[in-house]
Amino acid sequence: MFALDLGAATASAAIIGEIDGRRRLLASISVPAGVDADDLLVHLVSRFSAADPVLAADLGAGSDAVERWSRLVARSDPPPVLAVLASTVRERDALERIAGLAGWRTRGASLEADGPIELTRLALERGVRAIAVAAGEATSREEQAALVELAALTRGIAERNPGPQVLLVGALAAEAGSIPAGAAGDDPLFAPGPEAGEPAGLPLRRFLERLVPASSAGRRATPAAAVDLAAVLDRRVEVIDIGLDGGLRAVAGPEGLEGPAAFLPAAGLVPPELDDGVVDGVLAWSTVPLDRHRMHDRLRELRLAPWVEAHGEGALLRLSAARAALERLVRATPDLGALPAPDLVVVAGGAWAAAPGPAIALAVADVVRRPGASQLAFDHARLLGPIGSLGDAVGRRALLGELADDLLAPLGTVIIPQGLRAGRSAGRLVVRGPAGETELDLVPGGLQLVDLPPGQLATADLRFRDQVGLGTRGRHLSIEVGGGLGGLLVDLRDVPLRLPERAEPRRALLGAWQAAFWAGVAE
């Protein structure tokens, strides 16, 4: 069987074959997007056959395997565009924020700030898949007049442009009257307002998620795989996926998702609309000395050809952009961030594809500042999406159960205590593992790394001078930790992370931390 994850920037393919009655990941490859899937599979099969001809012969991996073998495919299309028309700037912002979490790329305008011409222009733009029109309850004569004008404008837009689905949000639903049906005969839809529900906005978010066209479902398949993975491992699992066109964050336990999964186009590696906020966000994490103009140019190049220059300075830049994207994702999902630290964080997506494992672990620890201890793993063969796309839930869980050890590359364990007092020493750490004991002084503000190879388990005994937060509060804590490419990372830096304001010392500090985790970074 083949698993294909056809992303916006990279295409990944994997061979899954049965050995001794159990399905295993046998080979994988990742190449720039746009390559024909058959060409990619032919190359993968020929490489697999060359590496292990006996096994390839056993599995029938001949020249006809590309046609014969079944395929699991996850394809990421660009996020659909939602035109947001609102009476006020506040309404527009609220609707854009919720639609952004539901996987829509939004373009918004308001009567208050932009006027009817701009609203009409926006709704008529090429590529708009749906139009959401929002207005709050009118409490004054002016607001009532704006509501009436917005409703008339919407009727006009729907009449002249019947293609996109019209969605009436909040108080506008009552005012709209007869909006013409769309090209496919679909009547306007009525959605709850951004303030409705508990927590506020959740019903609207679910509504908007259901409207996302099925063709954009690539990243949407991953939460199903996360739920199954949590059930198979009997652990709480968080998936963080950063791709070129969007980010995903989902937290699942054995019982299912612990909150709505967030699909955020704005958390893509480099959004198509490259504003100063995005550029500044990347500059804040950059270890490469670039001014704002040059950073803007480099990011634009990255957007134009995201697979190019994944080495040298380009690799550092890419990881800075991935950190900034992850920061946007974390900032947009405070509800998921407020949950207790998961047992396992799975990092996925093409943004991380070229970075060494330990550097990925550090990047996640830099941005996801949550007190607790979590294991980190990397979906190195990009299998979560294709497996999640499998419609048969029982078969999907069985496949994940067999592949769980293969599909996750262990990056290590991160321990982040909160509430350390500044000083020379905050306590002692003793790690007891198969290779013996390691003892370390815990120095506040620092990063401490303990070698713990993939596959090894150890016990970390932490004895602090004062009480700290680590999921629970205490002074003496004992945690079972798993090894990985990055080993055990004890992160005694501030929660949230505080970095120098000035660019030069900030770059130096980030560079020093990164150098400890990225072998050969200076080559």
Place this chain on the structure above:
Amino acid sequence: MSARAVTRTAAKAARAEALTRAELEASAGSLAQGYALVPSRTLIVPDPVAWFALRPGDRILVAPGDPVTPGLGLAERQRDPRVEDGPPLAGATAAEHPLRPGDWWPGDGHESGGPLRRRRPRTPAGELLQPAGARWRIASGDHVDVLEAPAAGVVSEATPGRAIAVALAGRGLPAAFGVGTPTRGRLERISGEAGLRGALGVGRAGSVLVVDGRVDSESIIRARAMGVRGVVVSGLAGKDLRDLVASEGRQRASLQPLAAFAVLALEGTLRRPIPGPVAALLAALEGSEVALVVDPPMLVFDPPTPEPQRPPPGWVRVRAGELTGREGRWLRAAGVRRFAAGTHLEAAAIALEDGQVAVVPLADLERFT
């Protein structure tokens, strides 16, 4: 980096990978192994369709199916559209010719059904937006710029407030991005370190300049002021792009008629040499009339006679890294290799044009289709 240094690097890479030229030649009998994995870009678009964006208030002068010739007006674009009260919803005109949003309202004189009178119009001309009370709201304005067709073709779509699409006759050379207004002119090439700044003169008026040297926003703005119709560059930095857009905005605000002018960047924001096959095509087009469109960014041309040869099978170009801009021939996929900053990437062995063999990341290569 000098050519000698690049050659040294390539040779070093070749030695480090322990690949001998003979071995590579032996393995390069066919292109099957991995060449299809090289990212491809389109050299020539056979039937280009250009889009011309409109805003509410812009007046369309053509209809779908209309043939257009270069210079024919496609639409009148409002420089500064505003909302006005339009015709009444009910009345003789509304009964005879029901109005719909998006329709063009020609102005006063018609709403009463009577003849045009010599007086200030009661309602200006404009595009109907939506009913408001007893009248229509319209998008209107005082100053218009005529949007001209940059090349011949057939109108395939004309939607008020959105866009006009024209299926262009000829072929298109795609670019990374473009700014400005669609334009046309005689193609002239400028090369050398002096770049655009050193080549400007009154004789360049009416031309589209292809610059394979230094370029900045000041010289592009100066070129526009001297009557140059468009500039094609390899790369244009974001700062220059912003300066250019700001300059165009200032011109627009001055209410003077604007000449059509566009800038196309073939490669992106960084300066790189123009790829060999593209340079050969542009050389063949020198002196002929070409058009520049910005959506999608493309240089549109009639096929030159004789047509330049397409790149041979196996042709590749290095897009990034130390060998940026170098061209060569595909030898074979080289598996996963270690590159700068300790990264491990899919690699390929290529023979550069000077005979040197280099191993480069597969993703840094490109080919034309």
